[in-house]
Amino acid sequence: MSFDVRIRKHVEGGGRRFDLVVEFRTDARRTVVHGPSGAGKSLTLQAIAGLLRPDEGTILVDGQPVFDSASRVDVPARERRLGYLFQDYALFPHLTVRQNIAFGLTHGWLNPSRRDGGAAVDRWLQAFELERVAQQRPHQLSGGQRQRTALARALVNEPRALLLDEPFSALDPDLRGRMRAELDTLLDRIGIPMLMITHDPEDVERFGDRRIRLTDGQVTTSSV
Ligand SMILES: Nc1ncnc2c1ncn2[C@@H]1O[C@H](COP(=O)(O)OP(=O)(O)OP(=O)(O)O)[C@@H](O)[C@H]1O
Numbered sequence: 001m002s003f004d005v006r007i008r009k010h011v012e013g014g015g016r017r018f019d020l021v022v023e024f025r026t027d028a029r030r031t032v033v034h035g036p037s038g039a040g041k042s043l044t045l046q047a048i049a050g051l052l053r054p055d056e057g058t059i060l061v062d063g064q065p066v067f068d069s070a071s072r073v074d075v076p077a078r079e080r081r082l083g084y085l086f087q088d089y090a091l092f093p094h095l096t097v098r099q100n101i102a103f104g105l106t107h108g109w110l111n112p113s114r115r116d117g118g119a120a121v122d123r124w125l126q127a128f129e130l131e132r133v134a135q136q137r138p139h140q141l142s143g144g145q146r147q148r149t150a151l152a153r154a155l156v157n158e159p160r161a162l163l164l165d166e167p168f169s170a171l172d173p174d175l176r177g178r179m180r181a182e183l184d185t186l187l188d189r190i191g192i193p194m195l196m197i198t199h200d201p202e203d204v205e206r207f208g209d210r211r212i213r214l215t216d217g218q219v220t221t222s223s224v
Contacts, residue, residue, distance in 0.1 A: 001029075001161055002025065002027035002060070002063065003161075004058070004059070004060035005022055005024055005025070005044070005047075005059050005060075006022075006057045006058050007020065007054035007055075007056070007058070007067075008020065008022075008054060008055050008057055009054045010055055011043065018040070018043075018217060020040045020043050020217045021217055022217070022219055024212050026195070026210045028193075028209040029194075029209055030193070030209040031195045031208070031209065032196050032197075032203060032207050032208035033045070033195065033196070033198075033213075034201075034203070034212070034214070035199065035215050035220075036199060038216075039214040040216075040217040041197040041214055042165065042197065044214065045163055045195070047059065047067070048066075048082070048163060049077055049080065049082055049084050049163050050074075050075060050076060050078075050082075051084075053067075053074060054067060055069070057069055061082070061160065081157070081158075081159050082159050082161055082162070082163050083104075083155050083157065083159035083162045083163065083192075084154055084165070085150055085151060085164045085165065085167055086150070086165055087165045087167070087169060087170060088170045089138075089149070089150035090150070091138040091153075092138075093139060096134065096137055097130055097133050097134050097135070097136055097137075097138075097149050098121055098134040100138070100149055101117060101124055101130075101152045101153045102121050103153060104155075104157055105121075120156050121152075121156060124155060124156055127152075128148040128149075128152050128186070129148070130148055130149060143179060144182055147167070147182065148182075148186070151183070151186065155190065160192075161192060161193045161194060161195065162193070162194040162195070163194070163195050163196075164195070164196040164197070165197055166199070167179070167198075168180055168200065169199075184206060187207075194207070210222075
């Protein structure tokens with residue numbers, strides 16, 4: 001599993017301009033892109049996920065282009081087969097755990113008969129010990145159950161890698177420590193490669209088999 005990212009993106013708003021010029025390659029099982037606030041981490045992750053279109057460059061996943069400005073390749077996010085774990089987990093408050101996970105299935109939500117997701121959802125409910133809370137809504141869950149639900153939703157389509165956007169930044173310090181340990185264990189168990197963005201040195205320490213530092217829109221340090 002590898003990511004090969006060579007992109008440029010210019011953004012401006014509110015009278016400010018920002019140039020992202022990022023180049024890196026990684027084939028580590030766990031890669032962390034880190035750096036201070038405003039360094040361009042989110043823009044980079046969104047470009048890899050297919051949520052932001054670079055002005056130019058290439059993004060290869062496992063050697064296959066998901067974006068290539070020269071040959072006009074821009075694979076839609078849904079077809080990149082990358083699971084995305086949002087910063088605050090972005091669970092739907094009015095849906096149950098089961099329905100939130102089923103939402104991750106491609107087209108699952110468009111087809112009412114698949115609203116409950118069937119066997120694929122059962123598998124993740126079981127794997128992450130969520131069966132007992134399958135009919136509950138996010139506000140009725142513990143922090144760990146919420147994280148596992150979001151992770152299950154990101155995994156239910158069997159992505160080739162997971163993209164994690166600052167997964168612990170919204171949590172208080174105590175919960176953050178526990179969620180970090182839990183994610184560490186779960187990632188080991190499911191064995192799926194991941195790329196995480198974070199500004200937290202403890203995430204870098206724990207998940208950074210490969211570390212890429214961004215400062216002001218550019219890679220400033222890259223270590224194995
Ligand atoms: N849609 C946008 N329009 C204009 N400017 C943007 C847009 N998105 C991001 N920026 C700017 O680009 C820069 C990089 O933003 P980005 O969100 O990638 O940083 P970050 O490293 O993820 O920061 P943080 O750790 O605070 O989330 C910032 O200066 C931000 O203000």
